[in-house]
Amino acid sequence: MTNFLFCYFKENYDVFITYHLKENGFSILECPELREVIHSNVFFERASAAVKSPYMLKEHCKSKLNLVEPVHHVLRSESGPQMATYSYVPITEVLARYCSHEDIVDEIQANRHMERDRDYLSNFSDGTYFMEHPFFKVNPNALCLHFYEDEFEVTNPIGSKQMKHKLCAFYYTVGNLDNKHQSKLKHVHLALLVRQTFVKHCGLQTVLKPMLGDLKKLERDGITIIINGIEQPLHAAVATFSAVNLSAHMLGGFTMSFNSHRVCRFCMATYTEMKEKFNEDDFVLRSPEAHEYHLKSCTENPEHKVTYGVTGPSPLSELNYFDVTKALPHDIMHDLLEGVIPLVLKLVVCQAHKEKHITIQEINEELQHLAIGQNDKKNRPVQLSERLMQSSGISGSAAQKWCLFRLLPFLMAHRVPPSCSYWDVFLICRDIVDIVTSLKIKREFVFFELACL
Numbered sequence: 230m231t232n233f234l235f236c237y238f239k240e241n242y243d244v245f246i247t248y249h250l251k252e253n254g255f256s257i258l259e260c261p262e263l264r265e266v267i268h269s270n271v272f273f274e275r276a277s278a279a280v281k282s283p284y285m286l287k288e289h290c291k292s293k294l295n296l297v298e299p300v301h302h303v304l305r306s307e308s309g310p311q312m313a314t315y316s317y318v319p320i321t322e323v324l325a326r327y328c329s330h331e332d333i334v335d336e337i338q339a340n341r342h343m344e345r346d347r348d349y350l351s352n353f354s355d356g357t358y359f360m361e362h363p364f365f366k367v368n369p370n371a372l373c374l375h376f377y378e379d380e381f382e383v384t385n386p387i388g389s390k391q392m393k394h395k396l397c398a399f400y401y402t403v404g405n406l407d408n409k410h411q412s413k414l415k416h417v418h419l420a421l422l423v424r425q426t427f428v429k430h431c432g433l434q435t436v437l438k439p440m441l442g443d444l445k446k447l448e449r450d451g452i453t454i455i456i457n458g459i460e461q462p463l464h465a466a467v468a469t470f471s472a473v474n475l476s477a478h479m480l481g482g483f484t485m486s487f488n489s490h491r492v493c494r495f496c497m498a499t500y501t502e503m504k505e506k507f508n509e510d511d512f513v514l515r516s517p518e519a520h521e522y523h524l525k526s527c528t529e530n531p532e533h534k535v536t537y538g539v540t541g542p543s544p545l546s547e548l549n550y551f552d553v554t555k556a557l558p559h560d561i562m563h564d565l566l567e568g569v570i571p572l573v574l575k576l577v578v579c580q581a582h583k584e585k586h587i588t589i590q591e592i593n594e595e596l597q598h599l600a601i602g603q604n605d606k607k608n609r610p611v612q613l614s615e616r617l618m619q620s621s622g623i624s625g626s627a628a629q630k631w632c633l634f635r636l637l638p639f640l641m642a643h644r645v646p647p648s649c650s651y652w653d654v655f656l657i658c659r660d661i662v663d664i665v666t667s668l669k670i671k672r673e674f675v676f677f678e679l680a681c682l
């Protein structure tokens with residue numbers, strides 16, 4: 230495979246160089262030395278010789294590119310025999326090598342000394358949770374690790390092998406870099422890869438054991454990294470752990486049901502109360518102290534699990550500084566992009582259609598002729614269904630629904646009369662979505678959002 234890629238690259242590279250030289254009025258035929266360099270295979274042969282087998286490629290990556298190899302851990306059934314294995318890439322080793330890179334060190338230093346405008350929230354470290362965090366308050370220069378858990382199918386998701394090959398992956402990024410680097414793949418590290426069926430059989434507690442062991446070490450003792458030949462201590466702790474709602478509740482040890490009893494990992498809201506009350510003040514927020522009491526109470530009487538909406542201690546509670554009531558962030562994609570946004574879109578469009586302000590067909594025509602900006606081209610919204618008034622919902626991916634939500638005023642605002650109640654709801658909802666998804670917001674807007682809710 231590597232040799233194939235080298236050959237492919239070489240062929241295209243020759244053609245590319247020759248073409249551009251010719252375009253600029255230089256024929257390589259006139260220069261035998263250049264022709265020889267371009268047509269010579271020596272460089273590529275030498276380069277490909279070092280990686281001509283999978284083993285050599287791995288050895289090359291280990292010695293030259295600081296590759297940290299995954300460690301295979303064995304999962305055993307209760308009676309003892311080996312049941313399965315999964316892979317864990319040691320976090321301490323990855324961080325030690327990652328943070329020894331000159332550019333990463335510079336970036337972390339620059340971010341540390343950057344003057345921050347206290348009126349704005351643009352980074353995790355701007356919020357009160359970070360400022361009052363028992364670990365980061367004492368270790369302000371420690372690395373903030375943001376984890377992310379995801380599950381995905383590696384085979385046809387509607388085929389017969391569905392679920393059998395579903396994988397569960399844990400990734401993390403270092404929050405001490407500037408925001409613009411956070412989503413780049415090269416700064417996202419894979420920590421653990423395991424089949425989902427193994428998680429079900431053996432439990433997260435067992436699967437996460439090696440990872441949590443390393444994270445505890447990073448909290449307690451830290452590791453030593455070498456910067457410019459000088460040894461320096463480095464501490465780190467988990468700042469947040471993102472996941473879809475179901476996985477977040479599993480990670481936090483909360484009830485994994487969202488249509489009865491206690492459904493929220495942040496407050497004590499019940500499914501029924503959430504439909505009747507809309508202010509944060511109307512609900513009791515969960516706190517580490519209350520959560521401790523809930524767990525104790527459930528140990529004494531398992532029936533209290535339903536009362537408090539908890540299933541047991543979180544697998545992450547082994548960490549000294551992880552607060553399950555605050556560090557499992559909201560699932561914006563499912564709550565907003567796949568939840569509130571398509572619902573509000575459907576209700577607003579249907580109401581406009583019903584009140585004869587604009588029909589669904591007319592909105593579709595507007596959408597067809599709308600010039601979409603460069604950034605939204607990939608997420609051009611899908612046409613609205615003619616059956617939207619009946620059972621149908623808003624079609625498309627989460628990004629397409631978000632795009633339609635932002636573009637809706639261009640499609641129909643000119644037909645909506647002033648002081649229109651359904652349009653007011655849309656505008657308030659749009660303000661909230663703008664705040665939630667913005668990269669930088671004024672601190673005071675957070676209170677606006679709460680007031681709107």
Ligand SMILES: [Zn+2]
Pocket residue numbers: 493494495496497498512
């Ligand atoms: Zn809540």
